Amino acid sequence: MRKAVIIGAGMTPVGEHWKLGLRDLAVEALLNAMDDAGIDRVDSLYVGNMVSGPFVEQENLGALIADWAGLGNIPAVKIEAACASGGAAVQEGVKAVLSGLEDVVAVVGVEKMTDAWPSDATRYLAYAADAEWELFHGASFVALNALIMRYYMKAYGYTEEDLALFAVNAHANGARNPYAMFKRPIKVETVLKSPYVADPLKLFDASPVSDGAASVIITTPEKAKELGVPKEKWVEVAGMGRAIDTISLASREDLLVLKAAKVAAERAYKMAGVTAKDIDFFEVHDAFTVMAALSLEALGVAGKGEGAKLAKEGQIAIDADYPIQTMGGLKARGHPVGATGVYQTVEAVLQLRGEAPSQVPDAEIGLTQNIGGTGSNITVNVFRRV
Amino acid sequence: MARPMQVSRYWRHFREKYMLIGGKCENGHVHFPKRSVCPVCGSRKIEEIELSGRGKVLSWTIVRNPPSGFEYYKPFPLALVELEEGPVVLAQLTDVDPEEIDFGMEVEVVTKKIREFEEDGIILYGYKFRPPVE
Numbered sequence: 001m002r003k004a005v006i007i008g009a010g011m012t013p014v015g016e017h018w019k020l021g022l023r024d025l026a027v028e029a030l031l032n033a034m035d036d037a038g039i040d041r042v043d044s045l046y047v048g049n050m051v052s053g054p055f056v057e058q059e060n061l062g063a064l065i066a067d068w069a070g071l072g073n074i075p076a077v078k079i080e081a082a083c084a085s086g087g088a089a090v091q092e093g094v095k096a097v098l099s100g101l102e103d104v105v106a107v108v109g110v111e112k113m114t115d116a117w118p119s120d121a122t123r124y125l126a127y128a129a130d131a132e133w134e135l136f137h138g139a140s141f142v143a144l145n146a147l148i149m150r151y152y153m154k155a156y157g158y159t160e161e162d163l164a165l166f167a168v169n170a171h172a173n174g175a176r177n178p179y180a181m182f183k184r185p186i187k188v189e190t191v192l193k194s195p196y197v198a199d200p201l202k203l204f205d206a207s208p209v210s211d212g213a214a215s216v217i218i219t220t221p222e223k224a225k226e227l228g229v230p231k232e233k234w235v236e237v238a239g240m241g242r243a244i245d246t247i248s249l250a251s252r253e254d255l256l257v258l259k260a261a262k263v264a265a266e267r268a269y270k271m272a273g274v275t276a277k278d279i280d281f282f283e284v285h286d287a288f289t290v291m292a293a294l295s296l297e298a299l300g301v302a303g304k305g306e307g308a309k310l311a312k313e314g315q316i317a318i319d320a321d322y323p324i325q326t327m328g329g330l331k332a333r334g335h336p337v338g339a340t341g342v343y344q345t346v347e348a349v350l351q352l353r354g355e356a357p358s359q360v361p362d363a364e365i366g367l368t369q370n371i372g373g374t375g376s377n378i379t380v381n382v383f384r385r386v
Numbered sequence: 387m388a389r390p391m392q393v394s395r396y397w398r399h400f401r402e403k404y405m406l407i408g409g410k411c412e413n414g415h416v417h418f419p420k421r422s423v424c425p426v427c428g429s430r431k432i433e434e435i436e437l438s439g440r441g442k443v444l445s446w447t448i449v450r451n452p453p454s455g456f457e458y459y460k461p462f463p464l465a466l467v468e469l470e471e472g473p474v475v476l477a478q479l480t481d482v483d484p485e486e487i488d489f490g491m492e493v494e495v496v497t498k499k500i501r502e503f504e505e506d507g508i509i510l511y512g513y514k515f516r517p518p519v520e
Contacts, residue, residue, distance in 0.1 A: 123453035132399060133419060136512065137477055137500065138449060138456040143464050146447035151466075154445075154489060198447040198464075250466055250474040251417070251425065255445070 004094045005234040005386060007224045008037025008217035009346040014181040014334030017211040022056050022112035025213035026065045030108045033215035037229055042217065043102040045069075045076035048089030048109035049338035050372075052078075054124040056112050065108060082128035082372030083287065085109065086214070086341025087242075087379030093218045094237045103223045109342030110213035121209050125337065128373045130248040142206055142288070144249050144374045146198035149290040151255050153200065156305040160200055163289040164191035165311035167204050167331050170286060173318060174328020176357040181210055181334030191289075205289040210334035214342040216349065221386070231386060235352045238365070239272025239382035241265060247376045256305070258291075260378040261298035261369060268367070269300075272382040276300035279382070280363040281351055282322060283344040285371035286329045295369055296322070299380070318358050326351060326358050341370035341379060352385040396510055401434075403512040406495055408473060410435040418473040439495030441469040441515070446479065446487050455501055467493055467515050481516040494518045 010032025012025050020028075026047070034040065047061045058064060062076030081088040086109035093107040113121055122142075126135045129144060152158065168188055174180035191204040219227070224234055241264035246252050253259065269275055276299055284299070286292035293307030301322050302310050310316055316324045327333055327347045330340060348366040350356040363385070370379045401407040402419045409420030412431040423430055446465035449456075456462075463479040465487070479487060480498055493515035500510040 117454070119452070119454040119457060122451060123455065126453050134476055135453060136510070137464065138452050138459065138462065139464055139476060140449060140451065140453050142451065143447050143449045147445045147464070147466055150447065151445040195450075196448065197451050198449050201447070246425070248476065250476045252474075255466075 002098050002100060002220050004097045004218050004237040005221050005224055006216045006218055006237060006345070006349050007227070007229040007233055008033040008039070009215070009349040010036050011179055011214035011343060011346050012212050013179045014210045014212035014336060014343070016114045018114065020211070022052060022058060022110055023064055023068050025112065025211060026108050026110040027069045029110070029213035029215040030065065030069050030106060033106065033217050037217040037233070039104065039217065039227060042071060042074065042104045042106040044074050044096060045071060045106045045108065046089045046093045047076065047078045048086035048107065048342055049078050049111060050080060050082055050085045051124045051127055051337070052112070054127070055116050081377045081379070083285070083337045084341060084370040084372030084377050084379050085338035086343065087368065087370030087381060088341065090216065090341060090345050090381060091240050091242060091379055094240060097218050097220060103219055105218045106215065107218065107342060108213060108215040109339035111336035111338040112211050113209045113336060114211050118209070133248050133250070140198065142201055143198040145288040145290060146201035147249060148255055148374065149201050149205070149288065152290050152293065155256060156308070158308045160192060160202070161188055162308045162312055163205065163293065164188045166286055166289040166292040167191050169311065169316050170325040170329040170331035173326050173358045174332025177327040177333060178357065180328040180332050181208055182328070182332045201288060207287045207330035207335035210336045212334060212336035212339050212343065214339050214346045216342060216345050233353065234386040235349045236384045236386050237381065238384040239268035239270070239274070241267030241271070242379045244377050245375055247373060249374050256294065258294050258298035258371070258375045258378065260375055261295060261371070261380065264378050264380040265299045265369070268380040268382045272384065274365060274382060279365050279367045281326050281360045281366045282324045283326070283329070283347055283366070283368040284324055285340070285369055286325060286331050287335055287371065291371060292324065295371070296324070299367065299369060318360060323360050326356060326360060341368065344368035344370060345381065348383045352383055393508055396508065404497060406437040406439050406513060407434050408437050409433070416471045416473055418469070418475055437469055437471050437473070439469070441467040441475070441493055443487060443489060443491040443493060444468045444474060448484055463487060465515065478514045479516065480514040492518055
């Protein structure tokens, strides 16, 4: 079977880009990735994006971005899997390369969220939930996660302080990332003093509304050699998994198990021939602090109900056993929803090349986990240094 | 925000939203709303079942920054309610002091206004849950 390697990575800073539109961000990230690989043409483009229609009245992103990036008459499509769109787009790109149909593939994840009013943005994000049985009742995405958070705290006896540690860790790492939206460390008190958005979930338990784009170039080792891309730049896509769970929270078998992440991780581990113990760093989907805890449990890093314990024991910092969110995670780097999975990929690439601002020493294998919905659509990817 | 020219869209869920009609498969698995395939065993032999509307609060939150269209109602409590027949339903709580909501609190269904659209728009009704009146 063919192998897939990432040979180029690029991104824009995450933030409120009032002067830049969706196409500007996407094209900038894409050209950065192509320049990084040293190439000027690709066979196809996969765009990870969640809700460009409501946010900026633009669909047909494949044509828009390929056109404006000057890529010619290539095939280009948008991939949507709610907030996991970016992770899914990377997987579609890898599949195209592995299938042999395409040799050099570009993936760009982009979201432009600050062109909308905040309450409209809240509505658009809730399109990832069940429109008739969740949004109908006024549920926001934050509210649905708050229901999980309260249940999690009750089930295992955790406090708001315990979960705040995930935000503190993310900000500590984000402070060193020049591309992060928030570059300031915070304390537990910062989280606790922030206002409730949906009790017990506070503003600082949640990732911000953001604009941004990230991009990677995927090919085979043979083609990378032919293109003259130095081997130091290669990062192997060693494993991939994707799975869904019920779209509505009420239908979930167990509110406290991210079943889709579990299934996706098992597939990714199997394909890569690794276990959770082999992973040197984890980029988990901490859109909300409780999701970081549940993700660690689903990925097999922590036992059931013990995800938050890892944070309490100080095991998630850069120099600890299970470093997570090494460049700030969704919480501090920012969360331009459909772009997030590609940002995670770019950050994993930087770690494995040894170029990350908060470098995990001797990182060989990294994992990214990207959640769509309240755990309804999840991708897990495993990357290995070549 | 989407324009409210969608009477049929809301009307087609009349039975579920006004009468709490769910589904029960040949093997006795109850779910809400009704589906064409049982989510537990995969059976396609599903009959309708009217749920009692009595249940307990599984988890709850206070929505302070709602999606557009619900600004008028904020803040409002939203809960997962476990019905006595088994299914869990997401709905707003009503006629309750937010401070008094607790795990396991008993509630019953009541039909209430969910949302209004603009002046000439439709008004949406549906189920909410409240502490039992009797």
